[in-house]
Amino acid sequence: MxxxxxxxxxxxxxxxxxxxxxxxxxxxxxxHTDATTGLANRAALRRLAGHAGRRRHGSAGLLLLDLDRFKQINDTHGHPTGTAVLIELAERLAEAAEPGEVPVRLHGDEFALWLGPLPDGQAAERIAKQRAAEVAAALAAPVHVDGLVLTVTASVGAYTAPTHRVSLSGLLAGADAAMYAAKRAGRLVRLRPVPTVGEAGESA
Missing domain, CATH: 1.20.5 (Single alpha-helices involved in coiled-coils or other helix-helix interfaces)
Structure with missing residues (x-):
C-alpha cells in the first residue's frame, strides 16, 4: 500500500x-446534567448512590432543598425571572459544595446536595446537620435579578444512612420527610434520623 x-x-x-x-x-x-442550571441531575445522583452502596463502611448523606414560596416569584414576576433565580441559586449551591459533594437539581425548584463519604453513625448526622445549616445560609442572601431584589429561602432536610443500606429511593424518602418537617416547623433545617434496618428502601 x-x-x-x-x-x-x-x-x-x-x-x-x-x-x-x-x-x-x-x-x-x-x-447526567441539568440543562437549565448545569448541575448534576437525578440520573447522576442515582449513579452516586449506586457507587456508595458498594462501600462496606461509613455512611452516605443527602440534603434535599425546596425553595420556599417559589411559585409566587413565577406568578408575580414571570417565568424568565424565576429561571434566573434558579440559575443564581444553583450557582450558590455549587459554590457552597465542599470537595466530594455534588450539587444536584432534581426538578423544578427542588435541589439536592450529595454529601461525600461520611463516617459512621452520629458523626455522619452531625456533619449532615452542619452542612444543611451552612447551605441554607448560603442560599438565603438576596437575589438581584433585572433590577429586582428578591429574598429566597429554602427548607432543607438532611438524611444519612450506612452505605451497605443505601439506595436512592431511601435517601430521597428520608430527606424528603425531613424537609417537609422543616416546612411545618417554620422552614428550618431538619435532620432525619438514621433508619432502622430495612427502612432505607429499595433501589430507584
Missing amino acids: DTTLAAALISTTTLAATSTTGYAALLHHRL
Whole structure:
C-alpha cells in the first residue's frame, strides 16, 4: 500500500475513534446534567448512590432543598425571572459544595446536595446537620435579578444512612420527610434520623 494512503487511512481511523469517544463523553454529560442550571441531575445522583452502596463502611448523606414560596416569584414576576433565580441559586449551591459533594437539581425548584463519604453513625448526622445549616445560609442572601431584589429561602432536610443500606429511593424518602418537617416547623433545617434496618428502601 502506498505510504501516503496508509497514513491517510490511519489518520481517518484515529479521527473517527476520537470523534466517537468525544460523542460518547458529550452524550454522558448531557444524560447526567441539568440543562437549565448545569448541575448534576437525578440520573447522576442515582449513579452516586449506586457507587456508595458498594462501600462496606461509613455512611452516605443527602440534603434535599425546596425553595420556599417559589411559585409566587413565577406568578408575580414571570417565568424568565424565576429561571434566573434558579440559575443564581444553583450557582450558590455549587459554590457552597465542599470537595466530594455534588450539587444536584432534581426538578423544578427542588435541589439536592450529595454529601461525600461520611463516617459512621452520629458523626455522619452531625456533619449532615452542619452542612444543611451552612447551605441554607448560603442560599438565603438576596437575589438581584433585572433590577429586582428578591429574598429566597429554602427548607432543607438532611438524611444519612450506612452505605451497605443505601439506595436512592431511601435517601430521597428520608430527606424528603425531613424537609417537609422543616416546612411545618417554620422552614428550618431538619435532620432525619438514621433508619432502622430495612427502612432505607429499595433501589430507584
